Each structure stands twice: as structure tokens, then as C-alpha cells.
Amino acid sequence: MDKKFLEEAKNSLLQERKRLEEELGNIAQKNKKIKDDYQAKYLEIGNKEEENAQEVTLYENRLSLERDLEKILKEVGEALEMIKQGNYGICKKCKQIIPEARLKALPQATLCLKCKKEKNN
Numbered sequence: 159m160d161k162k163f164l165e166e167a168k169n170s171l172l173q174e175r176k177r178l179e180e181e182l183g184n185i186a187q188k189n190k191k192i193k194d195d196y197q198a199k200y201l202e203i204g205n206k207e208e209e210n211a212q213e214v215t216l217y218e219n220r221l222s223l224e225r226d227l228e229k230i231l232k233e234v235g236e237a238l239e240m241i242k243q244g245n246y247g248i249c250k251k252c253k254q255i256i257p258e259a260r261l262k263a264l265p266q267a268t269l270c271l272k273c274k275k276e277k278n279n
């Protein structure tokens with residue numbers, strides 16, 4: 159993998175991390191003790207029953223969004239760490255080289271498509 163490609167991957171990962179952190183910051187509280195861990199914020203709307211129901215729905219939506227974002231954030235962090243260690247673009251599982259096209263589309267990919275599919279099954 160050439161230097162330029164790595165540099166570009168690193169830049170998009172850093173940008174993605176910033177975007178994720180901003181988005182998470184809006185809906186969740188950062189856990190200061192655990193890296194890249196967030197807690198969805200509970201929003202108080204009011205004390206009426208329908209307001210409480212609204213709060214719960216809102217919180218549940220935030221919770222699932224927060225989990226999704228946090229998952230991507232962790233992958234991004236992992237990919238950045240792999241760049242640092244010089245093993246970026248190598249599948250974590252089968253140790254095959256991940257095609258550049260896949261990395262371009264998904265810079266935080268740490269598994270090749272085949273292993274990813276197996277993992278999801």
C-alpha cells in the first residue's frame with residue numbers, strides 16, 4: 159500500500175472520528191473513564207404522562223443511534239491504530255490484504271468482505 163493512500167485513509171478516518179464525536183456529543187454524554195464510550199442523554203420534556211412516554215421514546219431512539227455511532231467510532235479508532243502500527247488494510251481475521259476499493263468506500267474496514275460476511279451470519 160502506498161504512502162499517499164495511507165495518508166488519505168488516515169485523513170478520512172480523522173474526519174470521520176470528528177464527525178462521530180460531534181454527533182455523539184449532541185445526543186450523549188462522554189464517559190470520561192472509558193475511551194470512546196458514551197451514554198445516551200435522557201431529555202426531560204415534562205411530567206405529564208404523554209410527555210414521559212415521549213421522553214422514553216426519544217431516549218430509546220437516542221440509545222440505538224448512540225450504540226451505532228459508538229460502534230463506528232470504535233472501528234475508526236481501531237483502523238487508525240492499525241495505520242500507526244503499519245498493518246492497516248490487512249484483514250484482522252484471515253490476514254489477507256483488503257482491496258483498496260473496499261478501504262476507499264469504508265476506511266474503517268478491518269475485515270475483508272468475506273470475513274465480514276461470515277461474522278454477520
Ligand SMILES: [Zn+2]
Nearest residue numbers: 249252270273
Ligand atoms: Zn478476511
